[in-house]
Amino acid sequence: MSDGMDAFMPPHRANQSSSSTTSSSTATATMTSGSEDLDPVVARSREVLEMATVGDLLRVTAEAADGSGRDRADEDETRDALRWFVVKRVGMSTGGRQLVEGELEGKKAQILDQGGANQARIGISGALLDERTPLTRLKNVRDADKFKRAIKSYERRVERESDALTLVSSVDKALTLNGLEQAVKKNPRFWTEGDGAHSRRVIKDPTESATKMTGELLALKHGHRDVVLMQIVCDWTDALEDSVRAPFAAATLEDMLTQDASISMRLSEARYQVGEDKDGNPEFSNGITAVIYRETAKETANVLVSMGVQATRNIAGAFQQALVGVALGYTDENIAHHIRRLHNEDKLTDEDIFALIITARDEKEALNAK
Structure with missing residues (x-):
């Protein structure tokens, strides 16, 4: 629902006009300082990484480091991909290069400035959530054992993924978690009313889509809705905007369940027959979705769980x-x-x-x- 976002001039849109100006001025400064061979885009990316602070959401355009140009689904089309990086720590590498650590679409990751005329690179170090996550030990997670199994499945899926899109083509600051939360508090309609004919656009704003999941959680946190669905893991291709992999989503969920005893979570499981194998035996796809709710909506949440509702299906x-x-x-x-x-x-x-x-x-x- 774009009018909800437009009403308060969200941070990422406010940044768009200034970022292009900054990029131009940065490039000019770089070129006149003697580094005539330095790509202006590399210079701009380096500046953004140097200015990054904890809580920033970085919009990263990445390409395959091996030159294949293929995305994670290994499609035939060669292209860059837009990725989302949440900054959790800023420091320096052992070699004295800028190092930004955080999360990237459900994975622990880092972005390292390689210096000179080289593009920065993304490093992946594993799944963002694992069996040790505090979420598995919280009393208001009603299906703790089921959640632990879901996290194991989530870890295995992350481990199986090939992630060649690690060479940074460009990077810009999209918004901050605090900015998103203030937007939700000011005008929550975008995150509470659902999509309709009036909110369908030919071109969707990527930042709106990427932060939709966390915006819905924040709407629940601030009392603007009673129930939210979040996909934990599934066998089908799920949308980032409805998943625990969405920027800030896992941390926001943990914060809500830790700080507010009136918010709880249950797990909804579903199994769908998707075809047959060569011997005629049925093949299935499985999914597990978190149903996050206020205790006043407990019975409604229980019905959704009994129905096997999934966030991305x-x-x-x-x-x-x-x-x-x-x-x-x-x-x-x-x-x-x-x-x-x-x-x-x-x-x-x-x-x-x-x-x-x-x-x-x-x-x-x-x-x-x-």
Whole structure:
């Protein structure tokens, strides 16, 4: 919902006009200082890394270090990829180069300035979450054993991923966690009402998409919604914007569950048949989603868990979709848009759809009244 973001001039958009000016001036200064062979983009990236502070979200354009230009899915198309790096520590390497440590899309990572005319490089050191994460020991994580199994699956998936996109083409500061939180507090609609026809754009703002998950968590933290879904792990390709891999998401979740006893988490599991093997045996895809909720919405959360709801996969059935939308606090118009889009061939009338939504709201109210 872009009007929610536009209403307060989010930090990443405020930075866009200034960053281009800074880039130009930096390049000029670099070229006139005697480093005539230094690429202006490398100079700009170096400046951003030198000025990075803890809590910054860096927007990194990366290419394959081996020259293949292929992304993690090993697609045939050669291109750069936009990646998201959260700064957690700033220091120097043993060789005296700028070293920024943090997280990159669910992985522990670092960006190292290689000096001279060389592009900076990303180093990956493993999964961001593991069995030792404090999240597995919190009392308000209701399915602790299930969560530990999910984290193990998450670790294995990270270990299996080949990550060749580690050569930094460019880097800019997108926003800060504090800036995002202030935006949510000022105007939470973008993170609470769901997507509708009016919020669909041909080109989505990448920073909005990348921080959507954390924005929803912050909306829950500040009392603007009661339930949030977050994908922990799955066998299908999941969107960063609805995943624990999203920038700031894991740390924000841990902070909320540690600091606020009224917020709890359960795990929702689902299994889908996706085909058959060569012998005709069924093949399945599995997913585990965190249902984060306020205790006042406990019964609603339990229903979502019983349904096997997943953050990055639509549940089947128009009424079930209405119930999920209502449980997540979305507007009737946006829920109807979602159902209409998924059931385009079922010829559901607007009256049919809104009747389902009304029934879902009645069911939710009855659950929360228990």
